[in-house]
Amino acid sequence: MAGPMRNTKIVEAVTQSGTTTRQGLLDRAFAFAFKGLVYAQIWEDPVVDMEALQIQPDSRIITIASGGCNVLSYLVANPAQIIAVDLNTAHVALGRLKIAAALHLPDHAHFHRFFAEADSRQNIRDYQRFIRPHLDETSRRYWEGRDIAGRRRIGGFSSGVYKRGLLGGFIGTAHLLARLYKIDLKRMLGAQSLDEQRAIFEQHLAPVFDKKFVRWLTDQPPALFGLGIPRAQFDALAGDEKMADVLRKRLEKLACDFEIRENYFAWQAFGRGYGKGPDKPLPPYLQAQHYDAVHARVDRVSFEHANFVERLQAIEDSSLDRYILLDAQDWMNDQQLTTLWTEITRTARPGARVLFRTAAEPSLLPGRIPDDLLARWDYRAEESLGFTARDRSSIYGGVHLYVLK
Template identity: 70%
Template sequence: MQISTPQFAAETQKKVESAVVRKGAGMGTRLLDQAFTFAFRGLVYAQIWEDPAVDMEALQIGPDSRVVAIASGGCNVLSYLVADPDRITAIDLNTAHVALNKLKLASARHLPDYALFRRFFAEADSKANIEAYKTFVARHLDETTRRYWEGRDLTGRRRINAFGKNIYKRGLLGNFIGIAHLLAKIYRIDLSRILAANSVEEQRAVFEAEMAPVFDRKFVRWLTEQPASLFGLGIPPAQFDALAGDQPMAEVLRRRLAKLACDFEVSDNYFAWQAFSRGYGRTPDCPLPPYLQAENWQTVRSRIDRVEVLHANMTEWLSSQADASLDRYVLLDAQDWMTDAQLDDLWRQITRTARSGARVLFRTAAEPSLLPGRVDDALLSRWTYHAEASLDYTRRDRSSIYGGVHLYELK
């Protein structure tokens, strides 16, 4: 039976519009913002692009930690379970992300062994995954989530079938990476050479010889100056401006790609595998997110009931929570979208709900923290910014696409 779910996309678009569209801006700016919200209606990230190893080190998650995080693709939320938190609340405006997180939770609970779980989410391109979904997972999903996965996308494909044809090629990010691979093919660049390199030095030599020059091409420089060209990275127009600053976007992207390609061994960087092969590696020793690693399977499975997934606005949800009831906050890069008033509202609720020693981690497209001068000084003065640690976390974030990783701690 075909199940149509247009209300899911409409609900997501309404929530994202309230967060992204700059109400006081000119008509052209608002139209561009609305174009982003339309693109954001469906799946954006099949895999989250923030490094969970950095997150867990910065947050110092422990047995009494009560974590609230923007869910995105769910990789990090499940990976945090390795650090043994008390509970995690995963929140997202995007219905597709909520459905993906709930699918991952149900799969961790009900797939019979690690091999099936790994095949489903690490390989994600076997028809056997669809049978596993029908046999072990579907009946355990809530009605909304099941209707999403058994419904059809705009091309008429049943969404769950993406796990039989590589889910990592789907969504805005998957399509963006696909276009990058097409451009590489046109310019006769073999991206797989990075993954075959035997050292960081060899990776850098490949990058400098083959990849770096493409950013000097006139078409590439023109293309990267169009804000809509980065919608596939989940970057709205306001964040595009912050990312570019006063430099050509081609130079910014060349620098970020150089970090991804050259600063970390590809044998330990699954983000590089996603970028250069459109999926994870297939060998037993290939790098994977913590929740997909064999040694963490039983741990993740045994703690999966500590995770709650909600379709909500972060600030609104926090406003419903008790004073001093949370202590770890993961905001991803959502603040890059926000007005000063929205930032104030968010940090007022974070500060009210934060327990002593609470930590907030977020990322920004540009390098510096965006909070000074924008969040009420009376609020921000209650928090300590770990400047040196933040620089170190930025340097070691293997995803490489952000300008800054920032850590604040309640005084």
């Protein structure tokens, strides 16, 4: 779990070119950026996930951890086990912090203040009293260490943790850039209807993407590292379009397709945190009506520092039935995809479900893995289109569901 080993694993995961090529250098730069906290909040919609996965009481789930929000939210569906793996040790530490908090904070009010508000000095006192004694040494050392700016990492929960991390910094930079063009992105949070949301988007937000500097900036792959987008995914996302036009479409969906009062992803993008007050939207694991279920079931979750494929290789045949890959396959070459799906197929029970997202719209599997391997799986194309449309995070081109025949 040491830094150099962690960085090496991430380099191996994202590098598809020689390190002396421009593409290879970009991959290594992304790996360097990705080695710290990236996502304080995951950007895949857990409500869509649970609809697609149809989690049952005997479901054994393996997923990429990311910010851990969805991992804990899946507990609402009452699965038997969740194995959450991640190459990023900061994400593992965040997940383990959430487990300890769910188990040992006194009640939902404390849990809500710690993760939904995340801006109170009382959270640091609660960490010391209730959480710290139950953290493993590696996670405790992470949270009590300092980030690149010299700040204690646990201090983020007293000053707005969702403003930290690579994504938090990216959103903050977007707000700064908007202010330079005399635009207040928080204006969107006051909209009272979808019509008002669209009016704000078309009048204030859309024109920014026509600015020469913005069009130039968004065509530079490092500019999107803050979204967790490596060079290979950047190419898939852009396709034949200018990146500014792609980002405008994704922001339009986020701003215009879902009621602000129901979309916590929009609050993160436009407000840099969850909204204050009992009526503001939250991920399932933070909602008061789910607290008892999360508290009672969180011991079914494990967060592990591991490569997804290597973790699968240590699992027995026909023993898992739900797989969540996030957008990790966008980073992979054909050989890596084949190895992944060989292990998924080996470990999958009949009827197993695999859910993943892609930067571009279509599924990336046809023509990339062997036909006989892909033929073992049923692609739910029509359902996938519906999941894509309903995903409130709005940043992905496609949400895809495969079911083992």
